[in-house]
Amino acid sequence: MSLYKIAKNLVAIIFYPLYRIRVYGKENIPKQGPVIICSNHISNLDPPVVGITSPRDIHFMAKGELFEKRFMGKLLVGIQAFPVKRGMRDRNALRKGLEILEKNETLGLFPEGTRSKTGELGDPLAGAGFFALRSNALIVPCAIIGPYKPFRRLHVVYGKPMNIEHYRNSKASAKEAADAIMLEIKTLIENHEAKTTLLDK
Template identity: 70%
Template sequence: MSLYRIAKIIVSTLFYPLYRIKVVGKENIPTKGPVIICSNHISNLDPPVIGITSPRVIHFMAKEELFEKTFSRKLLTGIHAFPVRRGMADRNALRTGLKILKEGKVLGLFPEGTRSRTGKPGKPLAGVGFFALRSDAVVIPCAIKSSYKPFKRTIVTYGEPVEMNELRKQKASAQETADTIMKEIKNLLNLS
């Protein structure tokens, strides 16, 4: 059994009762082919929560500093995370992300690039638009509503795919595409 599978079982057993997780729209995630799951980012607990609520294995970007120590590097690599240098265009991370999508896998991204200090979604970075435009991936917006207080309800909503054909036809920029994706996440936050 893979480390990812073991981690998913352990985290699910702990998190589902502790945070009373409710999942909405899981059926919107395609069962095969490349997918980008784009979520708001309110806590360090977001990646494991998306990991346990998604029916598919997710590959997340994680800040490079987390890969410096041998133990955390092995753990993160074992759960399919890969490093990204923040604050600059990291070509290696971009290449890795595109390779994951080309192989028909799932890439998990937080469009803002960092946690929101206010809990409200901020301005997205262009990177998410780059991946959406440069791949054939289905883009699924995701909204997490949670205080992450024990026994308080956490709602994870997966929305319908973002319409990418129109954006490609209009020759939308990476930033315009990122803004469109973030708008869909905000809509889910208001509706879920």
């Protein structure tokens, strides 16, 4: 068994009961072909949560500084993470992301680029739009809803794959595509919160 599978199983054993995770729309993630899963970012625990709730193995970007430590670097590579230099256009990271998609694998992205300290959605960076426009990947929006507090319910919602052919054909900018992705995430959050509110009444 790979290190990724071992880590995924261990984290799942701890996180599912600890955060009472409930997953919706897992069937919306295509079983084959290149996929980009784009999620809001409310906690440093978001990558492992998306990782354990997705039926597909995911490659995530991680801060380049983390790879400078020998043990941590090997661990991150073992769980399919790759480095990105924050605050600048990292061509190596962009190239690596495209290579992952060319191999029909799954790339996990947080369009906001950094964790929201308030829980509110932030303005997306162009990165997610770049990968969406430069690949043939299907874009699956993901919403993480709820507090990361022990034994409080955490919801993970996967939406249906986005059709972004219009943006590709119209030569849209990467920022325009990223904005469209964030709008889908926002809609997922609002619709799910509305449903759970009705169920609670």
